[in-house]
Amino acid sequence: MQIPQSQTLTTRCLSRIFDTTSATYKFFWFLSILQIHARTENLHINVWDIVIRMVANAWYPIHYFRLSFGKNDSLFDIVTELQKETQIPIDASCEEVIGQLQERLRDKQVKSRLGKLTTYVPYCFLYPWINATNNSREVMWRSQSFENGCLYSIYKEKTNFYIELNPVWDEYLHTHYKILMDFTYWNLMQFLQVRNPNVPAISSKLIRPESRSSLANQHRYWNKVIQIGGPVRCIYTGHELHPSDYELDHFIPWSFVSHDLLWNLIPADGSINSSKSNYLPHLDIYLPKLAKLQHHSLKVSIQAGYQPTILEDFLSLGYTPKEFVLMNEEEFLEVYRRTFGPMHQIALNMGFETWKY
Known part of the structure; x- marks a missing residue:
């Protein structure tokens, strides 16, 4: 320049x-x-x-x-x-x-x-x-x-x-x-x-953002999934979650990923964000639960014909939403392991600390 x-x-x-x-x-x-x-x-x-x-x-x-x-x-x-x-x-x-x-x-x-x-x-x-x-x-x-x-x-x-x-x-x-x-x-x-x-x-x-982007589209997606498929459970607390009665959690903290892509966002109990904050979730405990919930949401959404534009976020993982739906749980989890494992390790190397509920 x-x-x-x-x-x-x-x-x-x-x-x-x-x-x-x-x-x-x-x-x-x-x-x-x-x-x-x-x-x-x-x-x-x-x-x-x-x-x-x-x-x-x-x-x-x-x-x-x-x-x-x-x-x-x-x-x-x-x-x-x-x-x-x-x-x-x-x-x-x-x-x-x-x-x-x-x-x-x-x-x-x-x-x-x-x-x-x-x-x-x-x-x-x-x-x-x-x-x-x-x-x-x-x-x-x-x-x-x-x-x-x-x-x-x-x-x-x-x-x-x-x-x-x-x-x-x-x-x-x-x-x-x-x-x-x-x-x-x-x-x-x-x-x-x-x-x-x-x-x-x-x-x-490099610069502290004046404000964070709205998560309205992500909330709308999860509300619809819960309305169609029934309540889901928080992967951290196990509490049952209902439409609009949850907070969205960045599984890998936003301070590391700097994005709001859907595959890293899940509904969580309202008490979680304050305690989890910028900590990294314990992968052995929570990654299988994350993958299971995300796989469930895609199945509910696709099978009901609900395909909002935000589902395109999953393309960055190398597969279309429909291809993810055709996978079994172990295949889907393997994609998540390949995605989240390296990010988690890099974040640990940078000084982010691990958290578990």
Whole structure:
């Protein structure tokens, strides 16, 4: 993905900011600068505001989706340590994390953690413009003349540490804000995909969603199945479930799969979602029960001539709904073992914990 080019700005240097990236800090540094500049329109930006927003932007992909940032990523360690020390919820919004960290900035431990991001990040980001590798002081004083039209200058005083955006970039950053954000997220996605090769939907795990998709169609399907075939039993509690008297459960947590496909959704007792949360179900106990209930639902639906569009979700498992109906229970269970076994193991490797009722 390319950024818009300019005849007067050093966009060639800007397009190279992620060329030699071995950690995530440059991505989150640039994202945070773009966001602060867009919100405040200030050219003068406090470095502590930037690093706090870096942590907030990395919070959700690390804590909720459990993405790996790589073996030696300092931002990952800092975000993880800060959550343990502050007890900010793992699913807190970006603005909630920012607010709480700003309130705790006087805490020596918190400031020390954040301070690690101020040591190299502001300087390394400018290397495409200012070639002074491993010499932060030189980068700082050369940046103050906006050498080579660099994006910002750096000022570090006793009680004031800030960057000053180069005024010539001001209009460009505003005009192309969305493209620059997409450029950064696209590069971040490529970086993380390499480090999470078996994790699905990396692109949907970088930003905390404002709201989750409605499950109205999935509820409608299960209500109809229960109306036609009679009550079903919760695979966890064994309680009998009736139309609209249940909650839908993502068998493998949504925070891992990031989808609402029907083959991973089942009606469950209302008490389950809060206790199961983002835990993984014990496969030996619950996978056969899941497969049996899903197979039952397909038989009831197909045999009654009820074939809503949502049944197409099963095509992603390699068979049509009608082909699934023709299978016996053991054949259907084997498809589910092949599907859920690898996902379950990858999620375990990422740190998801196992649960049983």
